[in-house]
Amino acid sequence: MNAPHDISSVLNELCRADLQVFVERVFATIDPAAELERGRYLEILCDYLARVERGDLRRLLITIPPRHLKSIATSIALPAWVLGRDPSKRIINVTYANDLTRDHSRNFLKVARSGWYAHVFPETATNVARATIGEFRTRQNGFRMGSSLGGTLTGLGGDMIIIDDLMKAADARSAVARENVRHFYGNTLVSRLNDKSSGSIIAVQQRLHEEDLAAHLKDLKFEHLNLPAIAEERQVFHLSSGRTHVREPGDLLKPRTEPREILDEFRQAMSGPDFQAQYQQNPTPPESALIDWTRIQTYAVAPERDQILYVTQSWDTALCDGPKSDFSVGTTWGYDGTAWLLLDLARVRLSYADLLERVRRERKRWKADAIIVEAAGMGHALLNELSRDHRCLGRPEHHAATCERHGYTPTMGKPERLAVGVDRLYSGLVRLPEAAPWLSDLKREMLAFPSATHDDQVDSITQFLLWVVERRGRSAASGGRDSRVTAPRRP
Numbered sequence: 001m002n003a004p005h006d007i008s009s010v011l012n013e014l015c016r017a018d019l020q021v022f023v024e025r026v027f028a029t030i031d032p033a034a035e036l037e038r039g040r041y042l043e044i045l046c047d048y049l050a051r052v053e054r055g056d057l058r059r060l061l062i063t064i065p066p067r068h069l070k071s072i073a074t075s076i077a078l079p080a081w082v083l084g085r086d087p088s089k090r091i092i093n094v095t096y097a098n099d100l101t102r103d104h105s106r107n108f109l110k111v112a113r114s115g116w117y118a119h120v121f122p123e124t125a126t127n128v129a130r131a132t133i134g135e136f137r138t139r140q141n142g143f144r145m146g147s148s149l150g151g152t153l154t155g156l157g158g159d160m161i162i163i164d165d166l167m168k169a170a171d172a173r174s175a176v177a178r179e180n181v182r183h184f185y186g187n188t189l190v191s192r193l194n195d196k197s198s199g200s201i202i203a204v205q206q207r208l209h210e211e212d213l214a215a216h217l218k219d220l221k222f223e224h225l226n227l228p229a230i231a232e233e234r235q236v237f238h239l240s241s242g243r244t245h246v247r248e249p250g251d252l253l254k255p256r257t258e259p260r261e262i263l264d265e266f267r268q269a270m271s272g273p274d275f276q277a278q279y280q281q282n283p284t285p286p287e288s289a290l291i292d293w294t295r296i297q298t299y300a301v302a303p304e305r306d307q308i309l310y311v312t313q314s315w316d317t318a319l320c321d322g323p324k325s326d327f328s329v330g331t332t333w334g335y336d337g338t339a340w341l342l343l344d345l346a347r348v349r350l351s352y353a354d355l356l357e358r359v360r361r362e363r364k365r366w367k368a369d370a371i372i373v374e375a376a377g378m379g380h381a382l383l384n385e386l387s388r389d390h391r392c393l394g395r396p397e398h399h400a401a402t403c404e405r406h407g408y409t410p411t412m413g414k415p416e417r418l419a420v421g422v423d424r425l426y427s428g429l430v431r432l433p434e435a436a437p438w439l440s441d442l443k444r445e446m447l448a449f450p451s452a453t454h455d456d457q458v459d460s461i462t463q464f465l466l467w468v469v470e471r472r473g474r475s476a477a478s479g480g481r482d483s484r485v486t487a488p489r490r491p
Helices: 003-017 019-030 040-054 070-085 098-112 115-120 175-192 213-219 260-269 272-278 352-366 379-390 414-427 439-448 456-468 471-477
Strands: 059-063 090-095 128-131 135-138 143-148 160-164 200-205 223-226 235-238 244-247 310-316 328-335 340-348 370-374 404-408 430-433
Touching: 003 019, 003 115, 019 040, 019 070, 019 098, 019 115, 040 059, 040 070, 040 200, 040 223, 040 244, 059 213, 070 090, 070 098, 070 115, 070 143, 070 160, 070 200, 090 098, 090 175, 098 128, 098 135, 098 143, 160 175, 175 213, 200 213, 310 352, 310 456, 310 471, 328 352, 328 456, 340 352, 340 456, 352 379, 370 379, 370 456, 379 404, 404 456, 414 430, 414 456, 430 439, 430 456, 439 456, 456 471
Parallel strands: 059 200, 059 223, 090 143, 090 160, 160 200, 310 370, 340 430, 370 404
Antiparallel strands: 128 135, 135 143, 235 244, 310 328, 328 340
Protein backbone atom coordinates (compact mmCIF):
# COMPACT_ATOMS: atom_id res chain seq x y z
CA MET A 1 0.00 0.00 0.00
CA ASN A 2 3.01 2.28 0.44
CA ALA A 3 4.33 1.65 -3.07
CA PRO A 4 3.11 4.93 -4.70
CA HIS A 5 4.52 6.96 -1.82
CA ASP A 6 7.82 5.11 -2.01
CA ILE A 7 8.06 5.63 -5.78
CA SER A 8 7.38 9.34 -5.35
CA SER A 9 10.05 9.61 -2.65
CA VAL A 10 12.61 7.82 -4.82
CA LEU A 11 11.80 10.08 -7.78
CA ASN A 12 12.15 13.18 -5.63
CA GLU A 13 15.51 11.99 -4.36
CA LEU A 14 16.69 11.29 -7.90
CA CYS A 15 15.63 14.80 -8.94
CA ARG A 16 17.72 16.28 -6.12
CA ALA A 17 20.81 14.33 -7.06
CA ASP A 18 20.61 13.81 -10.84
CA LEU A 19 20.26 16.79 -13.17
CA GLN A 20 19.14 14.64 -16.11
CA VAL A 21 16.20 13.23 -14.12
CA PHE A 22 15.34 16.77 -13.06
CA VAL A 23 15.52 18.05 -16.65
CA GLU A 24 13.19 15.30 -17.86
CA ARG A 25 10.67 16.22 -15.15
CA VAL A 26 10.93 19.90 -16.09
CA PHE A 27 10.30 19.01 -19.73
CA ALA A 28 7.15 17.08 -18.76
CA THR A 29 5.95 20.10 -16.75
CA ILE A 30 6.50 22.64 -19.51
CA ASP A 31 5.22 20.52 -22.39
CA PRO A 32 3.19 17.61 -20.96
CA ALA A 33 1.81 16.56 -24.36
CA ALA A 34 5.23 16.09 -25.94
CA GLU A 35 7.32 12.93 -25.85
CA LEU A 36 10.96 13.33 -24.93
CA GLU A 37 13.56 11.44 -26.94
CA ARG A 38 16.14 10.38 -24.38
CA GLY A 39 19.18 10.35 -26.63
CA ARG A 40 22.70 9.90 -25.33
CA TYR A 41 23.31 13.57 -26.00
CA LEU A 42 20.99 14.47 -23.12
CA GLU A 43 23.10 12.55 -20.61
CA ILE A 44 26.24 14.22 -21.97
CA LEU A 45 24.67 17.69 -21.87
CA CYS A 46 23.41 17.28 -18.30
CA ASP A 47 26.74 15.87 -17.13
CA TYR A 48 28.61 18.95 -18.37
CA LEU A 49 26.08 21.31 -16.78
CA ALA A 50 26.31 19.44 -13.48
CA ARG A 51 30.09 19.83 -13.55
CA VAL A 52 29.61 23.58 -13.59
CA GLU A 53 27.24 23.40 -10.61
CA ARG A 54 29.84 21.36 -8.68
CA GLY A 55 32.59 23.83 -9.54
CA ASP A 56 34.55 21.40 -11.70
CA LEU A 57 34.11 23.71 -14.72
CA ARG A 58 34.08 27.50 -14.61
CA ARG A 59 33.71 28.33 -18.29
CA LEU A 60 31.58 26.15 -20.56
CA LEU A 61 30.58 26.68 -24.19
CA ILE A 62 27.90 24.38 -25.63
CA THR A 63 27.12 24.36 -29.35
CA ILE A 64 24.08 22.27 -30.24
CA PRO A 65 21.33 22.30 -32.91
CA PRO A 66 17.88 23.80 -32.27
CA ARG A 67 15.16 21.69 -30.59
CA HIS A 68 17.58 19.71 -28.45
CA LEU A 69 16.47 21.02 -25.02
CA LYS A 70 19.06 23.78 -25.19
CA SER A 71 16.95 26.38 -23.39
CA ILE A 72 14.96 24.00 -21.18
CA ALA A 73 18.13 22.44 -19.80
CA THR A 74 20.24 25.59 -19.34
CA SER A 75 17.86 28.54 -18.86
CA ILE A 76 15.04 26.82 -16.96
CA ALA A 77 16.01 23.50 -15.38
CA LEU A 78 19.58 24.31 -14.36
CA PRO A 79 18.72 27.53 -12.44
CA ALA A 80 15.81 25.76 -10.70
CA TRP A 81 18.07 22.84 -9.74
CA VAL A 82 20.94 25.06 -8.58
CA LEU A 83 18.64 27.23 -6.44
CA GLY A 84 16.95 24.11 -5.09
CA ARG A 85 20.27 22.71 -3.91
CA ASP A 86 21.51 26.09 -2.65
CA PRO A 87 18.87 28.86 -2.31
CA SER A 88 21.59 31.47 -1.76
CA LYS A 89 22.97 31.14 -5.31
CA ARG A 90 22.61 34.13 -7.62
CA ILE A 91 22.00 33.40 -11.29
CA ILE A 92 21.81 35.83 -14.21
CA ASN A 93 20.17 34.47 -17.37
CA VAL A 94 20.68 36.42 -20.61
CA THR A 95 19.24 36.01 -24.13
CA TYR A 96 19.17 38.18 -27.26
CA ALA A 97 15.60 39.53 -26.85
CA ASN A 98 13.21 40.62 -24.10
CA ASP A 99 10.41 38.38 -25.40
CA LEU A 100 12.60 35.29 -25.26
CA THR A 101 13.85 36.20 -21.78
CA ARG A 102 10.27 36.60 -20.52
CA ASP A 103 9.25 33.28 -22.07
CA HIS A 104 12.09 31.48 -20.28
CA SER A 105 11.19 33.25 -17.02
CA ARG A 106 7.53 32.23 -17.26
CA ASN A 107 8.53 28.60 -17.75
CA PHE A 108 10.97 28.82 -14.84
CA LEU A 109 8.17 30.11 -12.58
CA LYS A 110 5.90 27.32 -13.78
CA VAL A 111 8.48 24.83 -12.52
CA ALA A 112 9.30 26.69 -9.29
CA ARG A 113 5.60 26.94 -8.38
CA SER A 114 4.78 23.32 -9.16
CA GLY A 115 3.79 20.90 -6.43
CA TRP A 116 6.49 18.40 -7.27
CA TYR A 117 9.24 21.07 -7.01
CA ALA A 118 8.04 21.86 -3.48
CA HIS A 119 8.50 18.20 -2.57
CA VAL A 120 11.92 17.97 -4.21
CA PHE A 121 13.30 21.24 -2.81
CA PRO A 122 11.07 22.25 0.12
CA GLU A 123 13.57 24.71 1.62
CA THR A 124 13.69 26.78 -1.54
CA ALA A 125 9.99 26.51 -2.34
CA THR A 126 8.96 27.71 1.14
CA ASN A 127 11.43 30.61 1.22
CA VAL A 128 10.41 32.56 -1.90
CA ALA A 129 10.63 36.29 -1.23
CA ARG A 130 9.68 37.41 -4.74
CA ALA A 131 8.41 35.57 -7.79
CA THR A 132 7.77 37.68 -10.88
CA ILE A 133 8.54 37.36 -14.59
CA GLY A 134 11.61 39.52 -14.15
CA GLU A 135 12.94 38.14 -10.88
CA PHE A 136 12.73 35.07 -8.65
CA ARG A 137 14.32 35.72 -5.27
CA THR A 138 14.67 33.61 -2.12
CA ARG A 139 14.88 34.75 1.49
CA GLN A 140 18.48 33.56 1.50
CA ASN A 141 19.20 36.38 -1.03
CA GLY A 142 19.56 33.98 -3.92
CA PHE A 143 17.88 34.76 -7.23
CA ARG A 144 17.34 34.01 -10.87
CA MET A 145 17.32 37.22 -12.90
CA GLY A 146 16.46 37.39 -16.59
CA SER A 147 17.94 39.99 -18.92
CA SER A 148 18.65 40.50 -22.61
CA LEU A 149 21.33 41.88 -24.93
CA GLY A 150 21.96 45.51 -24.05
CA GLY A 151 19.87 45.28 -20.88
CA THR A 152 20.97 47.08 -17.75
CA LEU A 153 22.59 44.94 -15.07
CA THR A 154 23.86 47.79 -12.91
CA GLY A 155 24.15 46.78 -9.28
CA LEU A 156 23.62 43.09 -9.99
CA GLY A 157 26.20 40.45 -9.18
CA GLY A 158 25.90 36.76 -9.92
CA ASP A 159 27.58 33.49 -9.02
CA MET A 160 26.54 31.98 -12.34
CA ILE A 161 25.88 33.66 -15.68
CA ILE A 162 23.95 31.69 -18.31
CA ILE A 163 24.03 32.96 -21.89
CA ASP A 164 21.33 31.39 -24.05
CA ASP A 165 21.95 32.79 -27.54
CA LEU A 166 22.97 36.45 -27.61
CA MET A 167 22.33 36.77 -31.32
CA LYS A 168 19.46 35.81 -33.57
CA ALA A 169 20.29 34.16 -36.88
CA ALA A 170 19.11 37.14 -38.95
CA ASP A 171 21.79 39.38 -37.38
CA ALA A 172 24.71 36.98 -37.72
CA ARG A 173 25.96 38.44 -41.02
CA SER A 174 26.23 41.93 -39.56
CA ALA A 175 29.76 42.78 -38.41
CA VAL A 176 28.31 45.55 -36.23
CA ALA A 177 25.87 43.14 -34.53
CA ARG A 178 28.64 40.61 -33.88
CA GLU A 179 30.86 43.29 -32.38
CA ASN A 180 27.99 44.50 -30.17
CA VAL A 181 27.58 40.97 -28.79
CA ARG A 182 31.29 40.60 -28.06
CA HIS A 183 31.35 44.06 -26.45
CA PHE A 184 28.32 43.28 -24.26
CA TYR A 185 29.93 40.05 -23.13
CA GLY A 186 33.35 41.53 -22.36
CA ASN A 187 32.30 44.92 -20.98
CA THR A 188 29.06 44.06 -19.19
CA LEU A 189 28.49 40.37 -18.47
CA VAL A 190 31.90 39.28 -17.21
CA SER A 191 32.03 42.17 -14.76
CA ARG A 192 28.79 40.95 -13.16
CA LEU A 193 30.44 37.91 -11.56
CA ASN A 194 30.60 38.29 -7.78
CA ASP A 195 33.83 36.31 -7.57
CA LYS A 196 35.85 36.34 -10.79
CA SER A 197 37.95 33.37 -9.65
CA SER A 198 35.09 31.01 -8.70
CA GLY A 199 32.08 32.37 -10.60
CA SER A 200 30.92 30.37 -13.62
CA ILE A 201 29.77 31.28 -17.12
CA ILE A 202 27.80 28.96 -19.40
CA ALA A 203 27.13 29.89 -23.02
CA VAL A 204 24.84 27.70 -25.11
CA GLN A 205 24.02 28.43 -28.73
CA GLN A 206 23.98 27.40 -32.34
CA ARG A 207 26.90 28.45 -34.51
CA LEU A 208 25.82 31.29 -36.75
CA HIS A 209 29.01 32.80 -38.14
CA GLU A 210 32.71 32.17 -38.16
CA GLU A 211 33.19 35.26 -35.96
CA ASP A 212 30.21 34.75 -33.62
CA LEU A 213 30.35 34.74 -29.83
CA ALA A 214 31.14 31.01 -29.77
CA ALA A 215 34.33 31.62 -31.77
CA HIS A 216 35.28 34.39 -29.35
CA LEU A 217 34.70 32.18 -26.31
CA LYS A 218 36.76 29.38 -27.85
CA ASP A 219 39.63 31.85 -28.15
CA LEU A 220 39.12 32.59 -24.44
CA LYS A 221 39.72 28.88 -23.70
CA PHE A 222 36.18 27.93 -22.68
CA GLU A 223 35.62 24.19 -22.31
CA HIS A 224 33.76 23.37 -25.52
CA LEU A 225 31.02 20.74 -25.72
CA ASN A 226 30.27 20.49 -29.44
CA LEU A 227 27.30 18.37 -30.50
CA PRO A 228 26.59 18.50 -34.26
CA ALA A 229 23.39 16.82 -35.45
CA ILE A 230 25.47 14.41 -37.57
CA ALA A 231 28.85 13.47 -36.14
CA GLU A 232 31.66 14.29 -38.58
CA GLU A 233 34.48 12.82 -36.53
CA ARG A 234 34.92 10.43 -33.64
CA GLN A 235 34.02 11.95 -30.27
CA VAL A 236 34.62 10.31 -26.89
CA PHE A 237 32.83 11.60 -23.79
CA HIS A 238 33.96 10.41 -20.35
CA LEU A 239 31.13 11.20 -17.95
CA SER A 240 31.33 11.86 -14.21
CA SER A 241 29.39 8.65 -13.56
CA GLY A 242 32.20 6.62 -15.10
CA ARG A 243 30.21 5.91 -18.24
CA THR A 244 31.75 6.60 -21.65
CA HIS A 245 29.82 7.60 -24.75
CA VAL A 246 31.40 7.42 -28.20
CA ARG A 247 30.04 9.16 -31.30
CA GLU A 248 31.30 7.71 -34.55
CA PRO A 249 31.18 9.65 -37.83
CA GLY A 250 27.59 9.59 -39.10
CA ASP A 251 25.98 9.08 -35.67
CA LEU A 252 22.86 11.21 -35.10
CA LEU A 253 21.91 13.11 -31.95
CA LYS A 254 18.21 12.22 -32.23
CA PRO A 255 17.93 9.19 -34.53
CA ARG A 256 14.24 8.56 -33.78
CA THR A 257 12.74 12.02 -34.23
CA GLU A 258 15.42 13.48 -36.52
CA PRO A 259 16.69 10.60 -38.70
CA ARG A 260 18.96 11.22 -41.66
CA GLU A 261 16.10 11.71 -44.13
CA ILE A 262 14.57 14.44 -41.96
CA LEU A 263 17.92 16.18 -41.63
CA ASP A 264 18.32 15.98 -45.41
CA GLU A 265 14.95 17.73 -45.75
CA PHE A 266 16.17 20.45 -43.40
CA ARG A 267 19.33 20.80 -45.46
CA GLN A 268 17.32 21.25 -48.66
CA ALA A 269 14.84 23.65 -47.10
CA MET A 270 17.60 25.80 -45.60
CA SER A 271 20.56 27.15 -47.48
CA GLY A 272 23.59 24.87 -47.27
CA PRO A 273 25.65 27.27 -45.12
CA ASP A 274 22.74 27.84 -42.70
CA PHE A 275 22.28 24.10 -42.15
CA GLN A 276 26.01 23.59 -41.69
CA ALA A 277 26.13 26.40 -39.14
CA GLN A 278 23.01 25.70 -37.08
CA TYR A 279 22.88 21.90 -37.25
CA GLN A 280 26.51 20.95 -37.80
CA GLN A 281 28.03 23.80 -35.78
CA ASN A 282 30.24 24.60 -38.74
CA PRO A 283 29.66 28.14 -40.05
CA THR A 284 32.09 27.55 -42.90
CA PRO A 285 30.68 24.58 -44.85
CA PRO A 286 32.98 22.12 -46.64
CA GLU A 287 31.21 22.83 -49.93
CA SER A 288 33.38 25.96 -50.16
CA ALA A 289 36.65 24.05 -49.78
CA LEU A 290 39.46 23.95 -52.32
CA ILE A 291 40.48 20.51 -51.07
CA ASP A 292 38.82 17.13 -50.71
CA TRP A 293 39.35 16.09 -47.10
CA THR A 294 38.42 12.47 -47.86
CA ARG A 295 41.49 12.14 -50.10
CA ILE A 296 44.00 13.26 -47.47
CA GLN A 297 46.17 10.38 -46.27
CA THR A 298 46.51 9.77 -42.53
CA TYR A 299 48.55 7.79 -40.02
CA ALA A 300 47.44 6.14 -36.77
CA VAL A 301 50.35 6.46 -34.32
CA ALA A 302 53.53 8.49 -34.69
CA PRO A 303 56.86 6.77 -34.01
CA GLU A 304 59.04 7.86 -31.11
CA ARG A 305 61.41 10.74 -31.80
CA ASP A 306 64.49 8.50 -31.95
CA GLN A 307 62.84 6.58 -34.80
CA ILE A 308 62.19 9.72 -36.85
CA LEU A 309 64.94 10.48 -39.33
CA TYR A 310 64.40 14.20 -39.69
CA VAL A 311 62.20 16.86 -38.06
CA THR A 312 61.22 20.14 -39.70
CA GLN A 313 59.15 22.91 -38.16
CA SER A 314 57.24 25.43 -40.26
CA TRP A 315 56.29 28.77 -38.70
CA ASP A 316 53.89 31.30 -40.15
CA THR A 317 54.15 34.39 -37.96
CA ALA A 318 51.65 37.19 -37.45
CA LEU A 319 52.41 40.72 -38.59
CA CYS A 320 51.82 41.93 -35.04
CA ASP A 321 50.44 40.70 -31.73
CA GLY A 322 47.08 41.69 -30.25
CA PRO A 323 43.65 40.26 -29.32
CA LYS A 324 42.36 40.64 -32.90
CA SER A 325 45.55 39.97 -34.83
CA ASP A 326 46.25 36.84 -36.83
CA PHE A 327 47.75 33.82 -35.10
CA SER A 328 51.31 32.62 -35.30
CA VAL A 329 51.26 28.94 -36.22
CA GLY A 330 54.01 26.37 -36.02
CA THR A 331 53.63 22.87 -37.44
CA THR A 332 56.09 20.08 -36.61
CA TRP A 333 56.78 17.41 -39.24
CA GLY A 334 58.77 14.20 -38.97
CA TYR A 335 60.07 11.96 -41.75
CA ASP A 336 59.92 8.26 -40.77
CA GLY A 337 61.49 6.86 -43.94
CA THR A 338 58.22 6.50 -45.85
CA ALA A 339 56.32 9.78 -45.39
CA TRP A 340 56.31 13.14 -43.66
CA LEU A 341 53.97 13.06 -40.64
CA LEU A 342 52.35 16.09 -39.05
CA LEU A 343 53.34 15.51 -35.40
CA ASP A 344 52.12 18.66 -33.67
CA LEU A 345 50.62 22.09 -34.16
CA ALA A 346 50.94 25.26 -32.09
CA ARG A 347 48.56 28.18 -32.71
CA VAL A 348 49.25 31.23 -30.55
CA ARG A 349 48.91 34.99 -30.23
CA LEU A 350 52.16 36.15 -28.65
CA SER A 351 54.42 39.18 -28.55
CA TYR A 352 57.68 38.83 -30.43
CA ALA A 353 59.73 38.00 -27.33
CA ASP A 354 57.26 35.33 -26.21
CA LEU A 355 57.01 33.93 -29.73
CA LEU A 356 60.80 33.60 -29.97
CA GLU A 357 60.79 31.75 -26.64
CA ARG A 358 58.02 29.44 -27.87
CA VAL A 359 59.86 28.67 -31.12
CA ARG A 360 63.01 27.83 -29.19
CA ARG A 361 61.05 25.66 -26.78
CA GLU A 362 59.40 23.71 -29.62
CA ARG A 363 62.78 23.33 -31.35
CA LYS A 364 64.27 21.84 -28.20
CA ARG A 365 61.26 19.65 -27.45
CA TRP A 366 61.30 18.00 -30.89
CA LYS A 367 65.08 18.20 -31.50
CA ALA A 368 64.31 19.92 -34.77
CA ASP A 369 66.76 19.63 -37.66
CA ALA A 370 65.35 22.58 -39.61
CA ILE A 371 62.98 25.50 -39.09
CA ILE A 372 61.20 27.30 -41.92
CA VAL A 373 59.93 30.83 -41.26
CA GLU A 374 58.08 33.11 -43.63
CA ALA A 375 60.16 36.22 -44.18
CA ALA A 376 57.38 38.65 -43.26
CA GLY A 377 56.18 40.51 -40.17
CA MET A 378 57.85 39.22 -37.02
CA GLY A 379 59.42 36.50 -39.16
CA HIS A 380 62.34 38.76 -40.17
CA ALA A 381 63.47 39.28 -36.58
CA LEU A 382 62.82 35.63 -35.79
CA LEU A 383 65.03 34.48 -38.65
CA ASN A 384 67.86 36.72 -37.42
CA GLU A 385 67.74 35.23 -33.92
CA LEU A 386 67.53 31.66 -35.23
CA SER A 387 70.54 32.36 -37.44
CA ARG A 388 72.49 33.50 -34.36
CA ASP A 389 71.41 30.33 -32.54
CA HIS A 390 72.62 28.22 -35.47
CA ARG A 391 76.00 29.99 -35.45
CA CYS A 392 76.23 29.51 -31.66
CA LEU A 393 76.23 33.22 -30.92
CA GLY A 394 74.49 34.72 -27.94
CA ARG A 395 73.49 32.84 -24.79
CA PRO A 396 74.71 29.20 -24.70
CA GLU A 397 71.30 27.78 -23.74
CA HIS A 398 69.98 28.98 -27.10
CA HIS A 399 72.72 27.47 -29.25
CA ALA A 400 71.37 25.09 -31.92
CA ALA A 401 74.20 24.30 -34.31
CA THR A 402 72.46 21.29 -35.86
CA CYS A 403 69.18 23.10 -36.57
CA GLU A 404 69.18 25.00 -39.84
CA ARG A 405 66.82 27.90 -40.40
CA HIS A 406 65.32 28.73 -43.79
CA GLY A 407 63.57 31.93 -44.79
CA TYR A 408 60.54 31.51 -47.04
CA THR A 409 59.32 34.16 -49.45
CA PRO A 410 56.04 33.28 -51.24
CA THR A 411 56.03 33.59 -55.02
CA MET A 412 52.37 32.65 -55.50
CA GLY A 413 49.04 33.64 -54.03
CA LYS A 414 47.68 31.62 -51.10
CA PRO A 415 45.08 29.61 -53.08
CA GLU A 416 47.71 28.77 -55.70
CA ARG A 417 50.12 27.58 -53.02
CA LEU A 418 47.53 25.21 -51.60
CA ALA A 419 46.57 23.98 -55.06
CA VAL A 420 50.21 23.17 -55.85
CA GLY A 421 50.96 21.54 -52.49
CA VAL A 422 47.78 19.59 -51.77
CA ASP A 423 48.72 16.68 -54.04
CA ARG A 424 51.39 15.71 -51.50
CA LEU A 425 48.61 15.20 -48.95
CA TYR A 426 46.62 13.11 -51.44
CA SER A 427 49.60 10.99 -52.53
CA GLY A 428 50.66 10.02 -49.02
CA LEU A 429 54.05 11.72 -49.21
CA VAL A 430 52.69 13.92 -46.40
CA ARG A 431 50.20 12.54 -43.85
CA LEU A 432 48.00 14.02 -41.13
CA PRO A 433 47.13 12.18 -37.90
CA GLU A 434 43.87 10.29 -37.59
CA ALA A 435 43.27 12.01 -34.25
CA ALA A 436 44.78 14.99 -32.40
CA PRO A 437 43.45 17.65 -30.01
CA TRP A 438 43.96 20.36 -32.64
CA LEU A 439 42.81 18.38 -35.69
CA SER A 440 39.17 19.53 -35.78
CA ASP A 441 40.15 23.22 -35.81
CA LEU A 442 42.72 22.54 -38.51
CA LYS A 443 40.17 20.68 -40.61
CA ARG A 444 37.65 23.49 -40.22
CA GLU A 445 40.15 26.10 -41.35
CA MET A 446 41.40 24.07 -44.29
CA LEU A 447 37.88 23.36 -45.51
CA ALA A 448 36.89 27.01 -45.11
CA PHE A 449 39.94 28.31 -46.97
CA PRO A 450 40.11 30.82 -48.63
CA SER A 451 36.90 32.22 -47.11
CA ALA A 452 37.92 31.76 -43.47
CA THR A 453 38.77 34.74 -41.31
CA HIS A 454 42.10 33.15 -40.35
CA ASP A 455 44.29 31.06 -42.63
CA ASP A 456 47.50 30.85 -40.59
CA GLN A 457 47.36 27.06 -40.18
CA VAL A 458 46.93 26.68 -43.93
CA ASP A 459 49.89 29.01 -44.54
CA SER A 460 52.15 27.01 -42.21
CA ILE A 461 51.20 23.76 -43.93
CA THR A 462 51.49 25.00 -47.51
CA GLN A 463 54.86 26.54 -46.67
CA PHE A 464 56.04 23.09 -45.59
CA LEU A 465 54.41 21.31 -48.55
CA LEU A 466 56.36 23.50 -50.97
CA TRP A 467 59.60 22.97 -49.02
CA VAL A 468 59.21 19.17 -49.25
CA VAL A 469 59.98 19.10 -52.97
CA GLU A 470 62.78 21.62 -52.83
CA ARG A 471 66.40 20.47 -52.59
CA ARG A 472 66.50 20.70 -48.80
CA GLY A 473 63.29 18.75 -48.42
CA ARG A 474 64.34 16.06 -50.89
CA SER A 475 67.71 15.76 -49.14
CA ALA A 476 66.04 15.37 -45.74
CA ALA A 477 63.75 12.68 -47.10
CA SER A 478 66.71 10.79 -48.55
CA GLY A 479 68.14 10.29 -45.08
CA GLY A 480 68.60 13.71 -43.65
CA ARG A 481 72.23 13.36 -42.62
CA ASP A 482 73.66 15.00 -45.73
CA SER A 483 71.43 18.03 -45.31
CA ARG A 484 72.54 18.72 -41.76
CA VAL A 485 75.54 20.87 -41.01
CA THR A 486 78.24 20.47 -38.46
CA ALA A 487 78.62 22.96 -35.69
CA PRO A 488 80.42 26.07 -36.93
CA ARG A 489 83.60 27.12 -35.23
CA ARG A 490 83.24 29.83 -32.66
CA PRO A 491 85.14 32.97 -33.63
